[in-house]
Amino acid sequence: MAEKHHITxxxxxxxxxxxxxxxxxxxxxxxYALVSDREVKELKFNIWxxxxxxxxxxxxxxxxxxxxxxxxxxxxxxxxxMTTALRALEKATGVIVSExxxxxxxxxxxxxxxxxxxxxxxxxxVPDYMNYESILPVVSEYPDIFKRFLRMKTAANNLTAVIGGxxxxxxxxxxxxxxxxxxxxxxxxxxxxxxxxxxxxxxxxRFIANLPIPxxxxxxxYVSLKGVDAYPVNEGLLASTSGLAVSEDEYRKHFAERxxxxxxxxxxxxxxxxxxxxxxxxxxxxxxxxxSSDAKAISEEVGFKVPNHNPYLNNLAQAIxxxxxxxxxxxxxxxxxxxxxxxxxxxxxxxxxAITEAPRGLLYHxxxxxxxxxxxxxxxxxxTAHNAFNIEKDLNLLLPTISHMDVDTITMRCEELIRAYDxxxxxxxx
Amino acid sequence: MAGINTNNRVKTAVFKFTCCAGCQFALLYFFDQLPExxxxxxxxxxxxxxxxxxxxxxxxxxxxxxxxTPEHIEQLKRIRKQAKILxxxxxxxxxxxxxSIKDWxxxxxxxxxxxxxxxxxxxIKVSPVDEFVKVDHYLRGCPIDEVEFMELIRSIAAGKKPYxxxxxxxxxxxxxxxxxxxxxxxxxxxxxxxxxVTRAGCRAVCTSNMRACFGCxxxxxxxxxxxxxxxxxxxxxxxxxxxxxxxxxxxxxxEFSEGARAYYGRKAPYYRRKAA
Numbered sequence: 001m002a003e004k005h006h007i008t009x010x011x012x013x014x015x016x017x018x019x020x021x022x023x024x025x026x027x028x029x030x031x032y033a034l035v036s037d038r039e040v041k042e043l044k045f046n047i048w049x050x051x052x053x054x055x056x057x058x059x060x061x062x063x064x065x066x067x068x069x070x071x072x073x074x075x076x077x078x079x080x081x082m083t084t085a086l087r088a089l090e091k092a093t094g095v096i097v098s099e100x101x102x103x104x105x106x107x108x109x110x111x112x113x114x115x116x117x118x119x120x121x122x123x124x125x126v127p128d129y130m131n132y133e134s135i136l137p138v139v140s141e142y143p144d145i146f147k148r149f150l151r152m153k154t155a156a157n158n159l160t161a162v163i164g165g166x167x168x169x170x171x172x173x174x175x176x177x178x179x180x181x182x183x184x185x186x187x188x189x190x191x192x193x194x195x196x197x198x199x200x201x202x203x204x205x206r207f208i209a210n211l212p213i214p215x216x217x218x219x220x221x222y223v224s225l226k227g228v229d230a231y232p233v234n235e236g237l238l239a240s241t242s243g244l245a246v247s248e249d250e251y252r253k254h255f256a257e258r259x260x261x262x263x264x265x266x267x268x269x270x271x272x273x274x275x276x277x278x279x280x281x282x283x284x285x286x287x288x289x290x291x292s293s294d295a296k297a298i299s300e301e302v303g304f305k306v307p308n309h310n311p312y313l314n315n316l317a318q319a320i321x322x323x324x325x326x327x328x329x330x331x332x333x334x335x336x337x338x339x340x341x342x343x344x345x346x347x348x349x350x351x352x353x354a355i356t357e358a359p360r361g362l363l364y365h366x367x368x369x370x371x372x373x374x375x376x377x378x379x380x381x382x383x384t385a386h387n388a389f390n391i392e393k394d395l396n397l398l399l400p401t402i403s404h405m406d407v408d409t410i411t412m413r414c415e416e417l418i419r420a421y422d423x424x425x426x427x428x429x430x
Numbered sequence: 431m432a433g434i435n436t437n438n439r440v441k442t443a444v445f446k447f448t449c450c451a452g453c454q455f456a457l458l459y460f461f462d463q464l465p466e467x468x469x470x471x472x473x474x475x476x477x478x479x480x481x482x483x484x485x486x487x488x489x490x491x492x493x494x495x496x497x498x499t500p501e502h503i504e505q506l507k508r509i510r511k512q513a514k515i516l517x518x519x520x521x522x523x524x525x526x527x528x529x530s531i532k533d534w535x536x537x538x539x540x541x542x543x544x545x546x547x548x549x550x551x552x553x554i555k556v557s558p559v560d561e562f563v564k565v566d567h568y569l570r571g572c573p574i575d576e577v578e579f580m581e582l583i584r585s586i587a588a589g590k591k592p593y594x595x596x597x598x599x600x601x602x603x604x605x606x607x608x609x610x611x612x613x614x615x616x617x618x619x620x621x622x623x624x625x626x627v628t629r630a631g632c633r634a635v636c637t638s639n640m641r642a643c644f645g646c647x648x649x650x651x652x653x654x655x656x657x658x659x660x661x662x663x664x665x666x667x668x669x670x671x672x673x674x675x676x677x678x679x680x681x682x683x684x685e686f687s688e689g690a691r692a693y694y695g696r697k698a699p700y701y702r703r704k705a706a
Binding site: 055076179 | 446449450451453456458461480481482498502528529531532534539540542543545546550572573636638639640641671678
């Protein structure tokens with residue numbers, strides 16, 4: 001972080017905001033901005049994370065390994081990449097999976113959303129608002145908060161591991177189903193430990209709502225899946241607050257990507273021009289009525305109303321989603337009667353895409369498969385790639401309103417804003 | 431271990447290169463499971479966890495990710511000069527990992543499938559860390575294993591040599607009383623198990639979940655690759671299947687690249703890693 005004021009004759013005071021390597025996010029990005037009195041002279045949101053070319057090298061690989069490989073796009077949301085790829089490939093090849101598989105995938109996805117939100121909130125986002133540079137001082141100075149965080153994280157990770165085999169990079173979900181069905185007893189125990197952290201989750205919503213989160217109004221276009229009778233996770237209508245309501249198959253008709261010279265992430269836009277926001281806030285703005293009754297009640301208690309147009313409050317939306325995840329998972333597990341089943345299928349050629357809600361928002365995977373099961377084309381757009389354009393738009397909107405502040409405060413506000421989006425730069429340059 | 435004052439916590443810097451950040455994320459995951467191990471480390475630089483810039487010397491460098499840009503090579507060499515101990519942290523740093531699949535195809539063709547103008551992207555072949563600098567310890571796996579991590583960190587803090595296994599995953603799998611996946615299921619992708627040639631240390635986590643080992647920890651010491659290839663072929667797997675399996679996570683290791691080429695009859699023409 002460098003502080004520089006340029007004062008030259010006849011020119012207004014200019015402030016340079018420079019973050020080379022944004023901390024407490026996943027992956028590598030920085031910003032450079034030059035602001036003078038209520039005017040942004042220059043702004044670059046630079047995602048310099050090295051490109052990894054997944055869409056390139058997946059071509060020529062076999063259908064049965066894609067979900068494992070793409071799960072390595074992200075260390076925090078591997079389950080999302082896995083389930084999205086599986087559904088796209090199964091759709092492309094005409095393979096129908098059982099209701100049990102769909103339910104297990106839903107619980108697995110939601111367990112990962114929970115774990116991701118919990119870690120993002122407590123370890124990555126919150127230290128700013130408590131005036132710390134990391135969570136480390138919180139451990140000794142606020143042991144109750146830290147213990148609450150650990151209890152929640154352990155319960156969420158445990159559920160992922162019971163279904164997925166382990167908490168990080170799960171391996172039981174495969175093309176057509178699962179290699180093994182989790183023992184019902186373990187699943188019920190995992191649900192019991194979820195019920196025990198329900199109060200912690202409610203307390204987390206209150207805790208986040210009481211942090212000194214900046215007031216900032218930015219009326220975005222919100223894009224997410226829209227559920228019919230359940231909060232959207234692995235399927236739903238592709239919908240936006242600007243009126244889009246189409247099936248996932250029409251994604252490419254409405255969303256385009258372009259390459260910019262100063263960043264490795266391609267920028268997504270809606271209908272070729274607009275930036276838009278995806279993530280917890282977008283989901284809640286479009287699906288508030290589908291939240292569990294307790295999630296709705298706590299939203300009301302802390303005064304969170306939809307539509308909400310403060311991107312910093314994406315963090316509060318995440319906290320509310322944790323409550324909903326707990327209610328959803330426990331009620332699904334209570335109703336579940338597991339039986340042994342083995343995937344069986346015949347591979348044929350085809351092409352299809354699938355959209356799911358990853359922790360950070362809308363995730364798109366599409367593949368073309370040959371009759372021998374070889375991948376001929378891969379198209380992946382991640383939540384942070386969707387958000388990158390909007391983050392830049394929000395920074396452009398934010399900077400003039402805070403340009404009178406000192407450089408350190410401006411820098412901090414920018415960092416907080418970007419972190420509120422819960423970006424994953426590794427994902428964005430998949 | 432040379433030069434580390436065992437009375438103090440080990441000053442540690444975490445560096446990320448080309449990868450999914452899952453292995454450094456694992457450090458955040460281990461917070462509740464391994465607090466007493468993490469307490470041995472003083473993270474002077476760890477961008478995913480703290481804002482603090484690198485402004486003091488460190489003893490231990492944890493290197494996550496493969497090397498895939500010219501700038502990476504320079505940065506890596508600078509880190510090597512500074513660090514007393516350098517650890518290749520995870521499958522990408524140890525063997526290139528999943529992103530190194532790109533090395534088996536024509537570079538520009540791969541890049542052009544992703545970017546309209548690949549020339550704006552600074553990228554070279556993906557290489558493991560030891561292609562450019564000496565590595566003191568390898569913590570393999572995608573992701574790293576917490577028990578092995580504990581062993582390594584405690585050993586470094588105590589100044590002794592860590593016990594990192596060199597035998598195959600099969601040993602750990604048998605110790606867990608698993609039924610052999612390779613023998614049990616015929617011709618199903620899920621039985622294509624690399625356990626007999628892959629280095630242990632993961633506690634056979636995949637095979638214990640009825641999932642074939644995909645070799646994320648790279649080759650064991652002195653593996654019998656031709657026999658592994660013959661076994662797969664005997665079970666009805668195609669040369670394509672065999673090549674895919676050997677190149678998923680550790681294809682850049684000399685042993686696994688030999689397996690990938692064995693029955694395919696194709697030389698990998700765009701692969702230019704020097705022979706060991």
